[in-house]
Amino acid sequence: MSNARLSHLRQLEAESIHIFREVVSEFENPVMLYSIGKDSSVLLHLARKAFYPSPIPFPMLHVDTTWKFKEMIEFREKIVKEYGLNLLVHINPDGVERGVGPFTHGSALHTDVMKTEGLKQALDHYKFDAAFGGARRDEEASRAKERIFSFRTDTHRWDPKAQRPELWNTYNARVHPGESIRAFPLSNWTELDIWQYIYLEQIPIVPLYFAAKRPVVERDGMMIMVDDDRMPLEEGETPEMKSVRFRTLGCYPLTGAIESTASDLPEIIQEMLVARTSERQGRLIDKDQSGSMERKKQEGYF
Amino acid sequence: MNQPLDTTNSEINDYLKSQEQKGMLRFITCGSVDDGKSTLIGRLLWDSKMLFEDQLATLASESKRVGTQGGKLDYALLLDGLQAEREQGITIDVAYRFFATDKRKFIVADTPGHEQYTRNMVTGASTADLAVILIDARKGILTQTMRHSFLVSLLGIKNVILAVNKMDLVDYDSNVFNKIVEEYNEFATDLAFENVTPIPLSALAGDNIIAHSENMRWYLGPTLLSHLEDVQVDEDLEDKPFRFPVQWVNRPNLDFRGFSGTISSGSIRVGDGIVEPASGKSSTVKDIVTFDGSLDVAYAGQAITITLNDEIDISRGDTLCALQDRSVTADQFEAKLVWMSNEELLPGRNYILKIGTNSSTARVSALKHKINVNTLEHTAAKTLSLNEIGVCNFALDKAISFDAYCDNRKTGSFILIDRFSNETVGAGVIDFALRRSENIHWQSVDINRKARAEQKGQQPAVLWFTGLSGSGKSTIANQVEKKLHAMGKHTYLLDGDNVRHGLNKDLGFTDADRVENIRRVGETARLMTDAGLITLVSFISPFRSERQMARNLMDDGEFFEVFVDTPLEICEQRDIKGLYAKARAGEIKNFTGIDSDYEVPQNAEIIIEGGKISVEAAADIIIAALTEKGII
Numbered sequence: 001m002s003n004a005r006l007s008h009l010r011q012l013e014a015e016s017i018h019i020f021r022e023v024v025s026e027f028e029n030p031v032m033l034y035s036i037g038k039d040s041s042v043l044l045h046l047a048r049k050a051f052y053p054s055p056i057p058f059p060m061l062h063v064d065t066t067w068k069f070k071e072m073i074e075f076r077e078k079i080v081k082e083y084g085l086n087l088l089v090h091i092n093p094d095g096v097e098r099g100v101g102p103f104t105h106g107s108a109l110h111t112d113v114m115k116t117e118g119l120k121q122a123l124d125h126y127k128f129d130a131a132f133g134g135a136r137r138d139e140e141a142s143r144a145k146e147r148i149f150s151f152r153t154d155t156h157r158w159d160p161k162a163q164r165p166e167l168w169n170t171y172n173a174r175v176h177p178g179e180s181i182r183a184f185p186l187s188n189w190t191e192l193d194i195w196q197y198i199y200l201e202q203i204p205i206v207p208l209y210f211a212a213k214r215p216v217v218e219r220d221g222m223m224i225m226v227d228d229d230r231m232p233l234e235e236g237e238t239p240e241m242k243s244v245r246f247r248t249l250g251c252y253p254l255t256g257a258i259e260s261t262a263s264d265l266p267e268i269i270q271e272m273l274v275a276r277t278s279e280r281q282g283r284l285i286d287k288d289q290s291g292s293m294e295r296k297k298q299e300g301y302f
Numbered sequence: 303m304n305q306p307l308d309t310t311n312s313e314i315n316d317y318l319k320s321q322e323q324k325g326m327l328r329f330i331t332c333g334s335v336d337d338g339k340s341t342l343i344g345r346l347l348w349d350s351k352m353l354f355e356d357q358l359a360t361l362a363s364e365s366k367r368v369g370t371q372g373g374k375l376d377y378a379l380l381l382d383g384l385q386a387e388r389e390q391g392i393t394i395d396v397a398y399r400f401f402a403t404d405k406r407k408f409i410v411a412d413t414p415g416h417e418q419y420t421r422n423m424v425t426g427a428s429t430a431d432l433a434v435i436l437i438d439a440r441k442g443i444l445t446q447t448m449r450h451s452f453l454v455s456l457l458g459i460k461n462v463i464l465a466v467n468k469m470d471l472v473d474y475d476s477n478v479f480n481k482i483v484e485e486y487n488e489f490a491t492d493l494a495f496e497n498v499t500p501i502p503l504s505a506l507a508g509d510n511i512i513a514h515s516e517n518m519r520w521y522l523g524p525t526l527l528s529h530l531e532d533v534q535v536d537e538d539l540e541d542k543p544f545r546f547p548v549q550w551v552n553r554p555n556l557d558f559r560g561f562s563g564t565i566s567s568g569s570i571r572v573g574d575g576i577v578e579p580a581s582g583k584s585s586t587v588k589d590i591v592t593f594d595g596s597l598d599v600a601y602a603g604q605a606i607t608i609t610l611n612d613e614i615d616i617s618r619g620d621t622l623c624a625l626q627d628r629s630v631t632a633d634q635f636e637a638k639l640v641w642m643s644n645e646e647l648l649p650g651r652n653y654i655l656k657i658g659t660n661s662s663t664a665r666v667s668a669l670k671h672k673i674n675v676n677t678l679e680h681t682a683a684k685t686l687s688l689n690e691i692g693v694c695n696f697a698l699d700k701a702i703s704f705d706a707y708c709d710n711r712k713t714g715s716f717i718l719i720d721r722f723s724n725e726t727v728g729a730g731v732i733d734f735a736l737r738r739s740e741n742i743h744w745q746s747v748d749i750n751r752k753a754r755a756e757q758k759g760q761q762p763a764v765l766w767f768t769g770l771s772g773s774g775k776s777t778i779a780n781q782v783e784k785k786l787h788a789m790g791k792h793t794y795l796l797d798g799d800n801v802r803h804g805l806n807k808d809l810g811f812t813d814a815d816r817v818e819n820i821r822r823v824g825e826t827a828r829l830m831t832d833a834g835l836i837t838l839v840s841f842i843s844p845f846r847s848e849r850q851m852a853r854n855l856m857d858d859g860e861f862f863e864v865f866v867d868t869p870l871e872i873c874e875q876r877d878i879k880g881l882y883a884k885a886r887a888g889e890i891k892n893f894t895g896i897d898s899d900y901e902v903p904q905n906a907e908i909i910i911e912g913g914k915i916s917v918e919a920a921a922d923i924i925i926a927a928l929t930e931k932g933i934i
Contacts, residue, residue, distance in 0.1 A: 005540065006603050008326035008407040017605035018564045021549040025618050025659070050605070051562075052593040054554040137398045144397040163395065164726040165421055165642050167428035168715050169564075170656055174724040188409055190400045196321050266314040273317075 009197050013046065016185035018169055019148060020050035020132070023183045024057055026173035027130040030183075033119075034060040034087070036072045037249045038205050039134030039186060042194055045203045046185060047132075048083070059086040061122055061131070065114035066091060067102060067251035069227050075206045088126070092118035102253040103232055110251070120156050129180045130173075138190045148187045154178035191247075192272055199265040208246050209268065211260040215239035222256035320404065327530060330411040330426045330459075332450035333436030338467045340376075342436065342505035343399060343412055346527070349512055350401040396426045405531040420453065420675060420689040421642045424729060427457035428715070431535035434463045434526075439472045439502070443485050449675045455493035456638060456691070456731065458711045461535055462490075464500040465526065470507045474517040492678070494708070499533075501526055539602045543627035544568035544576070545705070545713050547658035548620045552591075552607050560591055560607040561616055563659070566712035568624060570608070571599045575625035578616055579703040584625055585612035619660035621703050621713065629713060632735035633701040634667070639694050641686035643720070643727035648685065649694075650817040652851050653727065657716035660702055663854075664718070667697040685814045686728075695736060707731035722846055754834035758792045761933045762831040764856055765924065767840040768849060768903060769866035770895045771881055772873035774912045774920075778866060779840040781921040786836060791934060794830055796823055798841040811892045817848055824852035831860060836933070844894045846901040859931065864924060865903045868912025870895050 006014070023030050032047060034040050047056045062076065080087045092100075095113040102110040123131060137144045147163050149171045164172050175181060186194070198205060216223045217237045224231075226239045231253060233239075244257035245268075262268045333339040365376040399410040411426030413419065427433065433454040437447055454462065464486055472478045483500040490498055501510055502521050509515035512527045524532070545566040552560035570576070570587060577584040590597040591607040600606045608622065616622070623629050641647050647666065655664035672683040672692040686692045707714030718728035755762050765782065767775040776797055786793045802809070806822055809815040820843050830837040843849050853861045873895070874882040885893035892898040903909075908927050910920045928934045 005601050006326075007322055008324045008402075009322065011326050011603060014564055014603055014605040018549070021562055021605075022659070025550045049593040051550075051552065052607070053558060053560075053591065054552050138400050144399065145395045160395075165425045165717075165729065166726075167425050167717060167729045168712065169429070170658065170715065170717050172656070172717060172719055172724070172726045174654070174719055176724065188398065188400070190402070190407075192402070193407070196318065199318060200322060266318060269318065270314045 009193065009200060012189055012193060013049070013197070015169070015188065016043075016046045017050040019171075019183060019185040020047055022171050022173065023130050023132065023149075023181075024051070026171075027181075029126070029128050030058045030130040030132065031061045031088075031123075031126065031128040032056075032058060032132040033134070034062050034076075035134065035249075036062065036068070036076050036206060037134070038194060038198060038209060039136065041203050041205050042189075042197055043132065043134045043186060044079070044083070044085075045201060056085070058132075059088050061088045061090065061126075061128075063115060063118045063122060064089050064091045065110070065118070065251050066096065067110070067114070067230075067253060069206075069208055069225070069249060069252045069255075071208050072206055072249060075204075079204065088122070090118055090122035090125075092121060101230070102251060103230070107254050111254070114251075123156065123180065129175060130183055131180065132183050132185060134186050135184050136186050136189050136191070136194075146184065146187075148184050149173060150182045150184065151175070152180045152182060156180070158182075192269070195265065195269050195272060199269065206249060208249060211243050211245040211263045211267075213241045214244050214257065216242050216244055216257055223258070224255075225252055225257055227252040324402070324405065324407060326407045326409070327432065327533070327535065328409040328411070328430050329432040329434060329530070330413060330423070330430040330454070331434045331436065332413065332423065332454065333465075333467075334446055337436040337438050338505045339412070339436050342434075342465070342467065342511075343410060345505050345508065345511060346408075346410075347399060347401050349527075350403055396422045403527065403531055408530065420449075420640065420691070423450065423453050424457060424640050424642075427454055427459060428729070430457075430459055432461040432463065432530075432533060433459050434465050436465045436467050437482060437486075439466050439468045439478055439482065442482050443489065445676050447486070448489060448678070451490060451493055452675055452678060455495060456640075458494075458707055458731065460494070460496040461533055462495050462498045463526065463529060464498055466500060466502045467505055469502045469509060469515075469518065470504040474502075474509075474515070476502075476518070476520045479521075497533075499523065499529055501529065539567055540569055542567040542602075542710065543629075544570050544574070544622070544624040545629060545710060546570070546576075546608065546622040547660070547713065548616055548618055548622065549659050551617060558609070559613070560589075560609045561622065562605075562607045563622075564605045565600060565602045566658070567602050567710055569599055569601045572597075576608075576610070576622045577625050577628050578614070578620045579623055579628040579631045580620065580701060581615070583614040583616075585610040585614050587611075619658075619702075621658065621660075623703070629703040629705045629710075630735045631701050631703045632737065633698045634696060634736035635704070636670075636693065636695050636733045636736060637707075637716070637730040638673075638733065639666070639686065639692050639718070639728050639730045641688060641690050641692070641728050643725055644688050645720075645723075645727070646685040646687045646813065647692070647728065648814050648817045650814070650821045651845075651847050652699075652721065652854075654719040654721055655696070655698065655716050656719060657702065657704055658713060662702055663699040663721075664696050666694045668695040670694065684812065693733075694730075696730075704732055704735075706734055721850070751832045751834060754832070756834075758834050760791050760834070760836065761860075762834050763836050763860050763862060763928065763933045764827050764831055764852075765836070765838045765862050765864055765928075766827075766843070766849065766852060767838065767864045767866055768843045768906075769868060769912065770870060770873045770900055771842055771893075772876045772878055773866040773868035774910075774917065775840045775842075775866045777917050778864075778910065778912075778920045778924075779838045781917050782924050783838055785921055785925055786934070789934065791836055792834065793836045793838060795838045795840065796826060796830075798823075801826075801841075811890075811898075813845075813892070813898070816844065820845075820848035820852060824848075824855050827852065828855045831856060836928075842894050842900070844898065844900045846903070849903065862908060862924075862927070862931075863903055863906040864908045864910060865906035866910045866912045866920075867902075872913040 051057055092114050100110055100113045135143055147166045215226045217239050243261050245260045246257055262271045331339050397412045399412055401408050411430055413422045413426040435450050466479050466482055479502045502518055503510040503526055509517055510525045546563050548561045549563040552562045572587050574587050588609045588611045590600050649666040649669045652663050652665050655662050669683055670693045671680040672690050705713045714732045716730050717726050720727050767779050769775050779795055783793050783795050806819050809819050827837045827839050884890045885896040894900050908924055
C-alpha cells in the first residue's frame, strides 16, 4: 500500500527495512549472504539502516568459489574493516581438493559444487535458520514468483508449487528444526532502482562496475576479463585492452563484460536507460536452457 | 567518479533528481486467459522499455516451442515463470512485474482468473492500491467479473479500472462500451468501491493504452497509463489515527531503548502522546531515530525507531497508538476468512493467528455462513475448504489490539497458520470486535481448586487415554480407576462412547465434529480437575492438535497423555463392537484408522504397548508413573 509522500525509493527502502526486522525478530540464527556485488552493497546498507543505532545483529557469509575477481575480494576486505562486520568466508573443501574450476569442469559443475554445495555446507555447519539474499523479482521468470520469506526444506530444497501464500506485509516465519527460510528484502526492486538508490545514498560498490581499460578476450560471444594466469588462452586468443565494465559480478571466467565508457554513476544509469539487453545476459549460468534457474533454485542455489 | 560534468551528464543529473520525487503504485490485474490480460501487461512492459532484447529473443523461441499463439509472440510466456506453467499453458501462482514511467514506478501483481485460484487473487490484492478488471467487450460481464470484483472489494481496494478490452473486435462501438459500464455500475453498487474508472481499449492494437485512440474519438476519459500515473490512492492514510506495531526492541546499550517498526497509519511528532491499548500504559515520544538522523515528524509507511520519555514495558507484538484515538482491544472478533489450504478448516481447532507483528492462539468459535464468490449468496457451513470464504467468529487466548479492516488494512488483517504443518492456511479481514467476552467476568470463588484437592488429600490430574478404536483404552482406564479408588482417591472416568450419549449427542463424526467433541471433553475435564478430581479421559482423539488443546487447558504437570499403542491389525482383529467390519464394508464413514487419520502422539507421557502387555500390567505402569510424579 502506497503513500504519496514517500518517493518510490523511500517506499522500497522502508519495505526492505521491515523485512530485515521481521526476520531478526522471528528467527534464532539469521545470516546475510554477501556476494560483494551491487545488490549486496545495497542490502548491507539497508541492514545498517534497519537496526541503527544497534550494530547489524547477524553475521555476513561469503561463499567463495576461489574464482571471484581480485578486486571483489579487495573490496570485501575493505568494507568488512570499515563497517566492523562479522564476516564468515566458506570455501567448499571437497571442491578445492578435487581442483574444481570453471575451465576444467565447465560452468555448470563449477557453480553446482563451489556455489550451491558450498552454500549448503555453510548453512548446515552454522545451523542458520534464515538467510538474507539480494535476489530481485525482475531478474528472472522463476524469481518473479518467489516469496519474500521463501521456505526451504531441511535439505535446502525449494518447492515452487507448494509456496506459502504471502499477504499484506505479514510473514509466516514458522519452521521446524532443520528447515529454514531465504529472505529477500530486495524482491520488489528493479535493476534501475538499485542504481538510483546507490547514487542517492552514495553506497560504495566494486570499481569493476565502472568502465576502465581491462584485458579481455572474446569467447563464445562474451568478453571475458583475464583476471589472473589461471585462465588458459586458446589458440589465436590474445588479451586486448578495452574500455569495459560489468553489469553483474560473479566468477570472472563466467561473467561477461560490456564495452562502455561509463565511468561514474550518472553515466551508468544513462547507459541503462538506453540498454536493450537485461543484466543477466552477461551470465553464463542462466543460458543453458529456460527453466535452468528454477531447477538450480530448487536444488538450493540462491 | 569525480569527472567534470558535460552536458549529457547534467541532463542525466536532472533526470536523477526528478526520480527522487517519483511515486509508486501497486496494482493487480484480474481477468481470465482469454481477456487479453497477458497481452496488456506485455504491452505495458514493452512500451515502458522493461522488456529487453535477450528476453524478447527467449520469448520468441519459447513462443515457437510451447506458445499458444500459433508461433506468434505469446506474452503469457513472459509472465508464466515456472516451467510447469509454461508446459501446461496455465498460470498457477502470483507473479510480480515491474515497470516505470517518469511519474511512477508500478508493481503489478498478475494473478490467474480461474475459480480454483481465489487464494492467489486474494494474495495479489492484499498489497494492491488499485485493481484493473479486464472485460472482453464481446462477452460483457461474466460470472468471473463479479467474482473478481467481489474479491477486490473484500480486500479493501477502493479504486478500480474497468478495462473493456478488445474494442477492435466490436468495431469500436460506443454502445457496446456504454452498456457494459451501465451493467457493471449497477452490480458494483453493492461493493465498497470509491472510484470506478471505465476505459475502452485494445491491448493488442494499442488503443487507449498510452495514447488516445483515433478509433474511439467518442471516448474523452484518460488513457490507461495516464490514469495509472495520476490516480490518487490512500489519500487519507496520513489523516488516520497513529498506529505503530512494534517489530523489534532496539537496545544497543543500557542508555538506549527504542522501538523499531513501520508506521501503519497516521503520523507522529516528537512530544506526541502514545498509548499501548492492551496494557493501557502511555507516554510521550522523546525522539524519532533513523540512520539518517532524528526526525521531528514521521508519516505512514516510514520505518523508524521511537524512544519514549517514560520507561514502560513494551515488546514485539504491541501496537503504539495515538493517545486520543486508540485501537480496539478484545479477545473475540468477527472476520471474513479466506481458506487457503487443502486441509479443511476445523472450527474449534486452535491455529496461530498473526496480525501485524503479534502472534496468538485462536479458534473459530462459530462459522456463521460461507459466501459464494460467484453469486454472493450466503449458505450455512460446518467447515471451509480450499478457496472458500466464510464469516466467522474468532476466540483468542489473549486480548489483542486491532482495527476493523475497512478502517485500516494493516492493523485489521491477519493470517492463520497451522500449528503442526506451519502452513499458512487462511487469511482474514476483521469486521468488528465482539464484546461479549468483556461482559462475562470471571466469578471469583472463595473455595479454590487447591482447597478442594487438599480436602481430598490428592493432586488433581488428567489421564488422557488416546489410541485407535479397540486398542484397549477404556479397559485399561477402567482398571486404573479401580486401583485408584481402592487407594481412596477421588476419580471420574469420562468415556468417549458414554459422553456421546449425553453431552455430545448432537455431534457426528466429521473432522469438524470430532474437534468440537474433544473441546467439550477437554473443558469438562478441566472443571473436574478444578473440583480436585483425578480425571480419566478415554477418547480416540485422533488429532494432535486437539490433544494439545486439551493439554493447554490444564496446569503444567497435570496432564498425562497415555498413548495406548495397539497396532491397527490387532484392533481390527479384536473388533469388539464390530465397527471395523462395518467400516471396511463402507457402512461407516470417517472411521479412524480406515478412512480417517490417526495422528500418533509425539510426546506422550506414558506409552502402553497394547498388543504386548496385559491390562493389569498396563494399569501398574500408569499407577507407578503417577506415584513417581507425586500425584498420588
